[in-house]
Amino acid sequence: MSTQVVEAIEDFADHSRLVAGRSEATVRGYRSDLLDLATRVPTFADFTLNALRGWLGQAATDGKSRATLARRTASARAFSSWAVRQGHLDSDVAARLVTPKVNRHLPEVLGTKQAGEFVGNAASADEPEFLRDTAMLELLYATGMRVSELTGLDVKDVDLKRGVARVLGKGNKERTVPFGNAAVDAVRQWIDQARPGMAGADEPALFVGVRGKRIDPRQVRRVVEKAGVVTGQSVTPHEIRHTAATHLLEGGADLRIVQELLGHSSLQTTQIYTHVSAERLKDVFKQAHPRA
Structure with missing residues (x-):
């Protein structure tokens, strides 16, 4: 299929990737939606x-979910805005x-004890790989960083003295994240x-x-899944990110600090973790209060 709009979509994808600095996942989503359009x-x-x-x-x-409809709307709006600037359209x-409003499901999170068991459960029997996997698990939980961010780290990006x-996050935005002694020790042993x-x-x-x-993100996901067996549930890297954010808020961290640590461009994205904490608070209340 080669049409006027298809050719423009390819140009838009290149612009999104090279000029706007969108992630590959975002560009793929745009392109898929727009080629369907x-x-x-x-x-x-x-x-x-x-x-x-x-x-x-x-x-x-056709039964597409609200999330899919919202993503398609975002793709069309981004393309339309670009097309106006390029002179393809007279108006946006x-x-x-x-x-469409998306029904937001509360993310699964591990309890504090489960998280401790998870980071200590690297499954590899090979000593070098065990040390590597333990360091990766500790860093993921300590910082809440994305798998793509973890695999993108170079040795020079980590300061073990300062922790x-x-x-480098989405849109090539750089941020500095701290991590504690457990992660420092694990990374130092690996290095x-x-x-x-x-x-x-x-x-x-x-x-x-x-x-x-450089390790592949798919391999990191497998390491996380194997380590998660000890928790009794299926664990993904994204759930570890949710867990880190939730535990920070439960420990008293300010919402904007958590936003900065996670690399969210919008505070609204971070606010879902306040709902997670509220749900967990209700669970504790039901178990502990005699009049619950």
Whole structure:
């Protein structure tokens, strides 16, 4: 399929990646949604508000979730705004689209004891890999960083004396995150005792795989899943991120500090963790109060 709109979509994807600094996942989402739209809207003459509403309406009829409809709306609005700046459209047609409200589900989080068991349960029987995996688990829980951020760390990004790491997040935004003594000790053991024998020559990555190159995010996810067995539930890296944020708030951290640590561009994204804490507070109340 090669149409006027399809060609523009490819240009928009390049702009989103190279100029706007969007993540690969975001660019893939934009491109997938917009190529689907292009089957209904092949030219910019067809790019009307009614056509966009029809596209979203058909998706709803097909049983697409509210989250999918919201993502498609965001994709269309981003593309429409760009198309106006490029001269493809006279007006920002998609700006009038209403974003569907998404039902937000409270994320699963581990309890404090479960989290402690999780970080101490690296499953590898190989000593160097055990030290690496333990360091990765400790860092993920200590900082709440994303897997892509963890795998993107270089040795030079970690200051063990100060207990901080320089993280490159979404949109190439850099932030500094602190971590405690347990993570410091685990990372130091990995760097001093195991990494020299596993890392390839001149490899800058903090964490490496069996071939001595930067570790793949999929491998980190497998490490997390195996370690999570001890908790009695299926554990993902994103749930560890949720857990870190929730435990920070329960420990008295300010919401804006948590926002900065997690690298959220909007405080609204961080606010879901206040709901998590409230739900857990209610659970404790029900178990502990005689009149609950």
